[in-house]
Amino acid sequence: KIRPYVRKFHSSEYLSALATGEICLVVGWSGDIMQARSRAAEARNGITVGYAIPKEGAQMFFDNLAIPADARNVEDAYELINFLYRPDIAARNSNFLSYANGNLASQKLLDPKILNDKNIYPDEATLAKLFVITARDPATQRIINRLWTKVKTGR
Known part of the structure; x- marks a missing residue:
């Protein structure tokens, strides 16, 4: 009925569309919404972007770094990973992207607005309501795909 x-x-596409006011509501990742907020503020276009984690909870995700088994430059890949995990670099990335990072040593280098934003670094009560998506058996995944297609198409 909502379609x-x-x-x-x-x-x-929602990041730019939200920042320009082309759309007014999204379900999206916290860092994307924070970036849309920054873009709208920089544009001084009268658009104010807010963000909230639903009181019922929400999906949590993690970015990962991986090296393919057949990579040609494994040592270089490790160098990049080690560089990105440096506290100063992890903090710079978080400060720029408004995404949390898992490097505790970087927290003393984070912008207090980032570190103290409970939408970026949720408190324990909120964390208890967050969940991660796990792999599903093929039959369940087919049902989810069909339901999602029905939501998107209205049929």
């Missing part, structure tokens, strides 16, 4: 009121389902 006529949904402009689009898209996983990457």
